[in-house]
Amino acid sequence: MFVETLVQWWLCRVIIYILAASVVLAADTSWSCPLCCRCSSEVLEVNCSRCQFPTVPDGLSTDCQLLNLTYNKIKTLERQQFSSLTQLWDLDLSDNILNMIEAEAFLGLQNLLTLRIARNRLKIIPVGVFSGLTRLRLLDISQNEILVLLDFTFRDLAALQRIEAGENDLVYVSQRAFTGLSSLQELHLDHCNLTSVPTEALAQLSGLTRLRFRQLGLTTLPNNSFRCLGRLRELVVSHCPWLETLAENSLFGLNLTSLTICHCNLSTMPYTPLHHLVYLRYLDLSFNPITYIQGNRLRELLRLEELHLVGGGLLRIEPGAFRGLARFRLLNVSGNLLATLEEKAFHSVGNLETLRIDGNPLACDCRLLWVVHRRLYLDFGGRPPVCTAPVQVQGRVFRDFSEAELPGLFTCRQARILNRKPQQVRVDEGHTVLFYCSADGDPKPSIIWLSPQSIPLSPTGRIHVLPNNSLEVRYAQVQDSGAYRCVASNAAGNDSFAVGLQVWGFSQNHSRRLHPALSFPAGNGSSHAHQPFPFDAKTLLIAVTLGFLSFIGSVVICFIFMFFWSQGKGQIKHTATIDFVPRSTIASNGAGGGNRVESGRFTMKLI
Template identity: 40%
Template sequence: MVMGRTTPMPSFHLEPRILIMCIGVLIRALCSCCPAPCECPTRDNSTLCRRRFLSMVPSDIPIFSQTLDLSHNYIRAVPSNSFTHLKYLQELDLSYNQLSRVEPGLFSGLPALRVLLLHHNELKLLPPGIFLGMPALSWLDVRGNQLVILLDQTFQGLGELKHLETGENPLLFISPGAFLALPQLQRLGLEDTKLNNVPIGALTALPRLSELRLGGISKSILRDLSFPDLPLLRVLEIDCWPSLGILEPHSLSGLNLSSFSVTHGNLTTIPEEALKAQIYLRTLDLSNNPISELPARGFSTLRRLEELRLSSGRLHYVPSAAFYGLGHLRMLDLSDNPLTWLAEDALPSPLGGLETLLLSNTMLSCDCRLCWLLHRGLRFGGKSPICASPDSLRGMVIPDDPEKLCPDLFTCQPPIIVNLGPRKLKVREGDILTISCNSLGVPQPSIQWVLPQNPQLEDIRTTERITISPDDTLQFDPVQTEHAGAYLCVATNMVGNDSTWVHLEVVPFNGSNVPSSVATMNGHLLVVITAGGILPFISSVTLCFIFMFLWSRGRGNIKHRAHIEYVPRGNRGSTDTEENKFTMKLL
């Protein structure tokens, strides 16, 4: 009997490490289910649920997700255990939802989280310790909520936080200990709040702060020493502080800023004293302030300044030496000002560093005064400036190439006084009188009046019932006799001047010159006044006499004689009294 041989079955042997890898892949595959309304790109381990009309957080978020985007949904509440399994999560975005509160422990157990975005929700309070459990967090954004107060230890446990955004909240108070747990914080946003003043006590707990943005504070003055104990602060932005009109001389003391801005405020002048010590400043922005005048050498100490913005102000002209000392200036923004001209020596000298001069939406007078500027070869950048005057060039765009403009089109003409009216005027005292003086010229001449009451050529707008109105007309309200005399109108521009005299004669207000109708009316008025004074007096006296008569009649018979005895000095012992009497007649 022949015995058959059996073929041995092959055996499979897996090394332990390969087995572990297979199990890991299997677990990863089982745990990587993407929530139905979301997208889960595997290349960066992201779970993207942005704008998915979600009202709650999905429950099956992959555990290996590093980025979770739940922004722009309708989530009102998040259970405290929603993210506890996401140990690898590095960025969590819950912005633009309807969260009104944060559950305690919601963010605990997220050791790898670095970015947390909660901005533009409806949060009203951040309880102390609410952010515990995120030791690696470096960026926190709670802008655009309804927070009114930041309590002590609000940010407890965030020792590595470097960037904090708390602006766009109706904050009324920040506790002095609110930032105590943030020793590494470098950037802080507090713009668009309702704070009453700079939170000095809270800011002193941030020794490494390098960038600070403030806004919405109600005070009109930035007080001295507003930013103490901030030695590393380099960028300070004070924006949208509508009432801020004064920076006290030492308000920036202790700071070494490289960038400083005060925009959308109420500054009317350049804060020279406050800026004087900021010698390392490279960027200065004073846009959107009602600044109407630039002082000569107002920026002379800022010799490292490279960018200066003065747009959207009320500047009508730039005087000589306005930017003296700014040898490193590269960009100057004067756009959106009612600017008519710049003095030839207004810009820094030498002009080698200045590259861009923004003059869009200004009111430039296109005359010979601009030729020096066009020959410098500056770039106007953005929108080119447009001529506002003279009438022949109004609306013309000023190109960068000046060859065809100067001196053929951009010319100057001396002033000529026109339409003055009568040179000799005769008016009555008490009349209302207006004298105008119009002139033509390029650039537009300025008008000055020399008054007989003030023979010196001075800019006096009001004197002795004479007013010089903004349109340079003389207004007498009313005319008086002392106003008689010769008035000189002087029109002046950079090319020359023109003048003319106006002689005023005032007829006094007296009887000889009063019309008969006026005299009759005044006579009637005098009679009425006299009668009104005499008649009450006569009536009063008559009533008094009648009263006395009636009173005397009511007293009965009246004695008309009285006998009075007396004792003579020499007859003290005599008894004869008949002769010691005298009789008086009573009325």
């Protein structure tokens, strides 16, 4: 019984092996593989890479799903070139010498998901080339010589999600080139000859979530550059050395979570274009010549978590720079020119997890004490900060300091105004006035000037602060009168000094001349003080002498003139006789009348 069962078991095994062998033989018979190609029936792949084929080889299995034709010498693709490969998922034609693809070349590949035609010699893609690729997800046409993207080039690719179109010679993208790409999520346009953002073409991509521009000839981002891209979440603009400005509304309409503008030529932080990006979490402005991060200018970026500004020549991060950023956890400002980073720059250092300040000339004083205290908890990215100054700690790594030596090393000296000599100036309208202010302290204090209304004064305008921290009031006006204040401050404290300015208007000048004893307002313009007599004794004596000499000279000239005039007229008469006729007297004799006129004469003596 046992032997019969064993025999039956062996017979069953033999039958199974025979059936399996027949199936394998049948499969191998139906799976054809061109000469030089490597085929795999298990993954349904045909790999014909580096076979030097001048055309697409014949005899490809209709069951093939992966076809690799890279590094051949294929020059053209004819219409319906792959129509028999209906099961194909992935087709790679990269690294050939393709310069022509006929319309409907890929017709029949209704299951194709990935198409790569990178690193060829295509100069133009005719309309209709991608007909029939209804399920295509990825298209790579990068590193060709494409000059123009024509209207409706991609209209049949309704399922396409990603286009790699970088490193072409693109000079123009037609306004309707992207028509039909309703599912496109990612577009890469790198290393092209575009000098402006193809705004109208991008407006067709309402579903786009990621956009990348690299190595373009952009000089500015104008207003509404990315309108209609309300779903865009990540924008990368990099390696555009001529990009110097972003228009105020250049990013208007976007709801970005990630923004990268690096390796460009931005000299200032783009505060205004950024202010509406309330969903922004990641911001990278590295390798731009940005020198300052001002206080309270980023507070509207409520969700910002990371800021990268590497290698930007950054000189100062002002107190309050990150105020309002409650989720801020990573700051990377390595490779800049920062001497310090004050705790007051942050909304809360308790949320800070990563701080990269290596590669900066750090002055280790009281301003950096907060970083040293947190040196065991902060992540320095594997590159802990190193002191550059003062001499006693130069070259020391933050983690090497012990708690006991910190109070004696990380110290500061409060700011102090040096020259406190009173400066009260009274001038006529139109004059220029200069006020001086200097201060000392460790670290070196910053100096600002406040107007009589306590408004900080800038280095520009008619009333401005000079580079040497002096205050210049040019062409002084009456309304400039008042008390100006110089404020010196550093991490250890502040000091201030007030100066006064009184400006006389033209009407006040006239009243002063008529009434020299009138009083005039003091430095603050709210009270009056008597003006001292404006001339001293010496000045008065000189004035009187000059006036007397002028009078005597005038009299002498008059007498000389009269003398010569009289000599020219001959003998002078001292008397004059004048005849005159008085009014007539009318007499009446009753019967008639007559007039009687009496004449007269008198003599007048001339004196």
